[in-house]
Amino acid sequence: MVYDVAVVGSGFSAIAETVNLLRLLPPSASIAVVGDDPGFGRGTAYRTELHVHRLNVPAARMSIFADQPDDFVVWLRDQKRGVPPDGFASRDDFGRYLRDRLALLLRNRDTRPTLHFIKAKATACDQCTVGRVAFQLDNGTNLEAANVVLCLGVGNAELPVDPAGVKGILRERIVSNPWRLGWLSHVEPSQTVCILGSGLTMVDQVLALRAHGHRGRIHVLSRRGLASHPHLTRKVVPVVPELPSSREISMILAALRRQVRTGADWRGVMDGLRPLTQGLWQELSHAQKSRFLRHALAWWNIHRHRLAPDVFKRLEALLGDGTVTVRKGFLQTIEEDERQLAFAFRPRGGVGGIRMRADWIINCTGMERAGIAHSPLLRQMLEDGLISADKLGLGICVSRNAQVLDRDGSTQPGLFAVGALTAGQFWEITAVPDIRVQARNVAVAISEYLPGVADI
Ligand SMILES: Cc1cc2nc3c(=O)[nH]c(=O)nc-3n(C[C@H](O)[C@H](O)[C@H](O)COP(=O)(O)OP(=O)(O)OC[C@H]3O[C@@H](n4cnc5c(N)ncnc54)[C@H](O)[C@@H]3O)c2cc1C
Incomplete structure (x- = not known):
């Protein structure tokens, strides 16, 4: 047929x-x-x-x-x-x-x-x-x-480094794809978890761990350490952005910032831009699109993909009481260290490496x-x-x-x-x-x- x-x-x-x-x-x-x-x-x-x-x-x-x-x-x-x-x-x-x-x-x-x-x-x-x-x-x-x-x-994006030297049970504690939630039931309440990436996937996994009774420390490592902003509890009215005639990404972003400085809520400006984004993207040259992806993507993501207000509050509380700590850096290695996993990273803006240990490493670096x-x-x-x-x-x-x-x-x-x-x-x-x-x-x-x- x-x-x-x-x-x-x-x-x-x-x-x-x-x-x-x-x-x-x-x-x-x-x-x-x-x-x-x-x-x-x-x-x-x-x-x-x-x-x-x-x-x-x-x-x-x-x-x-x-x-x-x-x-x-x-x-x-x-x-x-x-x-x-x-x-x-x-x-x-x-x-x-x-x-x-x-x-x-x-x-x-x-x-x-x-x-x-x-x-x-x-x-x-x-x-x-x-x-x-x-x-x-x-x-x-x-x-x-x-x-x-x-x-x-x-x-799902690949792990940023290849943990080739990690074998057996410890290898199973490196979760490359967190969306298959089966791994959660194997985490013991007091174990230490390292989450790679600080975006929406990280927040999902932190909340899922808590819902499964996990009460241990959670280290979050990401290149910029940026986490998503929340939606407001009140309704935000979209503001139609005043865009320049130029299709240079720096000029467009500057115009958006200017509008926010003159009193518009940035969420309203982002929401107002939304119906225009596809058309605007199609008018950008290849070079301008590459610039946007290289320099502005991380900031775009945290303003554009926002968290529900009470989800944000829960994350804030866990950051506040030290359950979750966020570090900015570049993952270098994942190795076995006796009965735990050791991960080393170079801090952003720093030299050398910091070595830490965790029982689990969860890849939340986002979508491929x-x-x-x-x-x-x-x-x-x-x-x-x-x-x-x-x-x-x-x-x-x-x-x-x-x-x-x-x-x-x-x-x-x-x-x-x-x-x-x-x-x-x-x-x-x-x-x-x-x-x-x-x-x-x-x-x-x-x-x-x-x-x-x-x-x-
Ligand atoms: C955790 C998370 C939360 C999100 N929350 C929101 C939200 O609140 N609101 C919102 O608007 N958007 C949200 N999004 C965005 C989301 O990506 C989209 O809403 C939408 O779910 C994307 O669906 P998709 O079908 O394109 O991709 P997917 O959901 O990835 O589905 C692709 C499917 O194709 C199947 N497949 C792949 N290859 C083959 C093949 N060869 N043959 C047959 N089947 C195949 C896969 O098994 C899979 O089922 C969220 C995304 C994520 C990851």
């Missing part, structure tokens, strides 16, 4: 794409969803069941439907969760909401396309021609579709920027010239309508990508408010190729 559309992936991008296809395609259409994660739609972000893991975007902006922005708020109200529109729901609840909304759409069999779930990973792409994209799956079968949407997310290395499928497609890597190392090259570009820069017929893999083209494409728009646009583009759509 050749499906009209195959959606490859099982995180938020995949479920957002699927619900849009279900709404837009005619009942005669067929859709396959290929993914092997339990809990379709949860992906890396929403698979946690810990209530302490909260969304970092207010509920009012987390609807899966771009054209029904209140939908998540309505769901929360129906479920009597007591989270106001500007509050921060648990990520577990968001996962339930996604599942409920898909289930609702699936109920109406006669008026919607056929949907098949295939529990597998796509491992290779054999063919990519007009009207036919063919994949091998790791369950030994093949899949063919006229259109394919890659919703693969990006992997390029998003290709973790995926055998993407590596194969890159080798065969079916995709090309973004020059800034931000995923794969796509056109402005998210069609995948091949080695020669030509659009691949019927092959799209959704989510953070497309950050080279869109930059601001990692969170729900942006992905849901992209998913809808891709569904509209696909629906225009398919017969029967004009009639619905």
Whole structure:
């Protein structure tokens, strides 16, 4: 069977794409969803069941439907969760909401396309021609579709150093991918934990450790020691930024700072910039984008990706009582030291190395920027010239309508990508408010190729 559309992936991008296809395609259409994660739609972000893991975007902006922005708020109200529109729901609840909304759409069999779930990973792409994209799956079968949407997310960043000399039980205490939360139940309450990275992933793991009864010391090591700012408890009104005509990154950032100095709340300025960010990014030259990534990214991240206010308060309390300490430095080595792990780092602005010990080392350095290395499928497609890597190392090259570009820069017929893999083209494409728009646009583009759509 050749499906009209195959959606490859099982995180938020995949479920957002699927619900849009279900709404837009005619009942005669067929859709396959290929993914092997339990809990379709949860992906890396929403698979946690810990209530302490909260969304970092207010509920009012987390609807899966771009054209029904209140939908998540309505769901929360129906479920009597007591989270106001500007509050921060648990990520577990968001996962339930996604599942409920898909289930609702699936109920109406006669008026919607056929949907098949295939529990597998796509491992290779054999063919990519007009009207036919063919994949091998790791369950030994093949899949063919006229259109394919890659919703693969990006992997976890590698450990900054190779702990090759660490063996046995101690090696198991170096957690390269913290999103698989199984490691937490093995940490003893009084053990010392070192977390590499000080961003949102670090905060998640600190809260998860506490929820599991951990009461020992937590050392946080990161290159700049910067942690995310909180959202305010009151509503912030977005301020449309006064941007210069120049597309030089330093001029743009200076204009934003000026606006904050004249009294605008910086959160309002960041929020006001949000709808403009994709267009602004596309107008920057390659050199300006590189400058931004080299010099401003760490500051951008802590202002743009903010913490729920009470999550921030908990972190502050743990910093205040010395449970969590943050050090700025560059990790040099991880070695065995009797029954513990020893890690050495060069302090920022200093020389030499400081050596410390911990029972666990958790890699929270974030998501892999390029998003290709973790995926055998993407590596194969890159080798065969079916995709090309973004020059800034931000995923794969796509056109402005998210069609995948091949080695020669030509659009691949019927092959799209959704989510953070497309950050080279869109930059601001990692969170729900942006992905849901992209998913809808891709569904509209696909629906225009398919017969029967004009009639619905
Ligand atoms: C901890 C965390 C919290 C976040 N919180 C928020 C928030 O509060 N609000 C917000 O707007 N955004 C948040 N984000 C941003 C988040 O990245 C997006 O909201 C969204 O979850 C990204 O989903 P995705 O499907 O693109 O990627 P992922 O969630 O990474 O999913 C990719 C999926 O593809 C599957 N896959 C990969 N390769 C294959 C293959 N070859 N074949 C089949 N399947 C494959 C993987 O198994 C995985 O299930 C958060 C991110 C993280 C990591």
